[in-house]
Amino acid sequence: MAERREPVTGGPRRAPIRGPNGSPRADLLELFFDLAVIAGLAMTSMKLAADQSWTGIAQALVLLSTLFAVWVTTTLITDSYSPRKRPVPLLILGTMFGLMLMSAALPTAFGDHGLIFGGTWVAIFLVRGVVLAWFLRGRPEQERPVRALIWDVGSGTLWVAGGLVADPGWRLGLWLAALTADYTAYGLRFPIPGRAPLPRYEVVPEHLAERYQQIYILSLGELVLVSVLSLGHEPFTADRVAAFGTAFLTAAVLWWSYARGAGATLRAAIDSSPHPARLVQTNPYAHWLMIAGVVVTAAGVERVIGQPGERPNAPMTALILGGAGLVLCGRAVLEYEVYERLPLSHVVGVVVAIALAPLAPHLPGLAVSVAAGLVLAGVAAAEFLRARRRPAG
Known part of the structure; x- marks a missing residue:
């Protein structure tokens, strides 16, 4: 069982620690915050398309x-501190505004609005860290935001x-280095030379x-929304409706396989794991792969519904087949962490998606989209059959 944190007493100011008797359910403010994330996913898929x-x-x-x-670190904050105690609600709302501003700047982040995107990121983390360090002053918990x-x-x-x-290539390199540093710091729990490691989360x-279940399901909403908007702006033809139907079935399979697989047992896995902190640190990477796969798939859907007969080039093929591959990679990581096994069906699915890539330029986009959907459906069917054969108890 993961330990529940005890309330801390003392200190000059009442800390907003989530107490052991507090509600473990997500707060409505957290769901409101997720709307900004969905806006960012939509802008990303539009850029890809x-x-x-x-x-x-x-x-x-x-x-x-x-x-x-931004979403991951905000979720850790609301897991550690009550979203109903000051200053946490203000931090969430401020982060939400910053995330909306970053999403608005996203299409031209490698053009005229690079400083807005990068500067807003810095402002979110610095302001949030300073406020938390101030409210936790005099307490052991202060060390984490300070580091x-x-x-x-x-x-x-x-x-x-x-x-x-100004150069987009240099900007990409610098931001990739910055992002690597941020993810490394999170993974290693903000190490400082000469100081003892921070306690595990x-x-x-x-x-x-x-929270992770919610953000994944909400990301599927992006795939649904893109499908509806794409078809709604085009004449209804048989091939476009077929592409629309394929997108719906793909979304349904992605939901069903998660809801009937490791996603449904995530809470029990964290609760019963002898190393819950490991799941806390690997969950973001597994869900990033899945959510990236959904967003990439949505970008491919937008192009396929617009021109279902177009033969995809290499980047377009990467969107259609690569989206399925990313989702399966993320599911494989999650299944391994939850069930401590690497599902063969997911590995085979990734291999099949890669093997289909050389054929894609010779097929219409609709056919490639159907093939990607069949790969996902095949993996889901294999997992369903394996689950039925598994002995009860």
Whole structure:
């Protein structure tokens, strides 16, 4: 069982620690915050669909990773501190505004609005760290936001420098270095030379599992929304309706396989794991892969519904088949962490998606989209049959 944190007494100011008797369920404010994330996912898929190049794909994935890192760190804050105690609600609302501003700047983040995107990222993390350090002063919990601030100042210089550099290639390199530093700091729990490692994250299993379940299901809403908007702006033809139907079935399979697989048992896995902190640190990477796969798939759907007979080029093929591959990779990581086994069906699915890539340029986009959907459905069917053969208990 993951330990519940005890309330801390003393100190000059009442700390907003989530108490053991507090509700483990997600707060409505957290769901409100998720709306900003969905806006960011929508802008990312639009950028992917509009910029059919390898550089465009790389840029979009870096930007998506940045937005998702904001969500992950905010979720850890609401898992540690009550979202109903000051200053946490103000921090969430401030982060939400910053995330909305970053999403608005996302389409031109490698153009005129680079400093807005990178600078807003730095402002979110520095302001949040300073406020938490102030409210936790005199308490042992203060050390974590203080260490995070030290790392954020270092990576923040790279974010700002990237926003000031005019060349998109240099900006991509600087932001990738900054993002690597941020993810490394999170994974290693903000190490400082000469100081003892921070204690592992203590979690509220029900809350944390619910938050990851919610963000994944909401990401599927992006696939649904793109499908509806794409068909709604085009004449209804048989091939477009077929592409629309394929997108719906793909979304349904992605929901069903998660809801009947590791996603449904995530809370129990965190709760019963002898190493819950490991799941806390691997969950973001597994769900990033899945959410990136959904966003990439949505970008492919937008193009396929618009021109179902078009033969895809290499970047377009990467969107259609690569989206399925990313989802399966993320599911494989999650299944391994939850069930401590690497599902063969997911590995086979990734291999099949890669094997289909050389054939894609010779087929219409609709056919490639159907093939990607069949790969996902085949993996889901294999998992369903395996689950039925598993002995009860």
